[in-house]
Amino acid sequence: MPGPAPKHPSTRARRNNPKADFRTLPSKGRAGAAPAWPLQPDVDRVAARELAQDRVASLQVELGEAEDGRTKGRLRRELSKNEMLVATLTLQIEQATDAEVALWTELWATPQAVIWEEAQAHREVAQYVRWKIRAEQGNLAAGTEARMLSDRLGLNPLALLRLRAEVERTDEVEERGERRRQAPRTQRPKKDGGDDDPRGGLTVVR
Numbered sequence: 001m002p003g004p005a006p007k008h009p010s011t012r013a014r015r016n017n018p019k020a021d022f023r024t025l026p027s028k029g030r031a032g033a034a035p036a037w038p039l040q041p042d043v044d045r046v047a048a049r050e051l052a053q054d055r056v057a058s059l060q061v062e063l064g065e066a067e068d069g070r071t072k073g074r075l076r077r078e079l080s081k082n083e084m085l086v087a088t089l090t091l092q093i094e095q096a097t098d099a100e101v102a103l104w105t106e107l108w109a110t111p112q113a114v115i116w117e118e119a120q121a122h123r124e125v126a127q128y129v130r131w132k133i134r135a136e137q138g139n140l141a142a143g144t145e146a147r148m149l150s151d152r153l154g155l156n157p158l159a160l161l162r163l164r165a166e167v168e169r170t171d172e173v174e175e176r177g178e179r180r181r182q183a184p185r186t187q188r189p190k191k192d193g194g195d196d197d198p199r200g201g202l203t204v205v206r
Contacts, residue, residue: 021164024166024168025112025115026111026167027168029110030108030114030117035122037101037126038126039130042130045092048085049085049093059079063075100130104125104126107128107129110155111168112154113125115163121153125153128155131143134146
């Protein structure tokens with residue numbers, strides 16, 4: 001389990017250079033195009049499609065050699081079933097690849113992508129993308145893996161804090177903080193409505 005997140009510099013009571021050990025990431029995200037998608041299509045689906053394609057080829061040969069109508073009917077039904085399986089797997093592979101590339105492109109435009117690029121974490125990000133897409137398709141185990149990688153990649157505020165980084169604040173937030181810092185401190189209430197100068201209550205004795 002990850003340890004407690006470090007305190008943000010703004011919450012520390014004593015500090016000389018509060019942001020010396022924290023890095024600020026650009027709020028507009030990483031500039032430039034996303035790297036090339038590094039993973040091949042899902043190996044399980046590709047293998048299943050190849051097996052179905054082999055079965056289709058075998059059934060076509062058997063159907064050509066069959067003589068009685070009953071056998072031909074059975075082979076045609078099985079052939080149709082396997083052809084449908086090939087088409088379904090092909091569509092699933094294409095859709096999954098499109099979804100993975102879309103999420104990959106989106107992630108590489110985030111502020112966190114600056115850290116990933118420096119660390120050469122391309123394949124780790126790609127693994128997160130694959131688990132995330134599978135999770136969105138209903139795979140519960142994939143959802144667990146995606147959450148774990150999400151923490152390692154700093155994809156939520158607490159995880160980003162553990163990486164000792166923060167996204168730069170917007171101008172509005174900075175201006176509000178500056179106004180708060182420049183506001184005069186609340187003065188102590190005056191006693192009896194008198195002046196703050198303690199000498200104000202003295203009289204000269206002759």
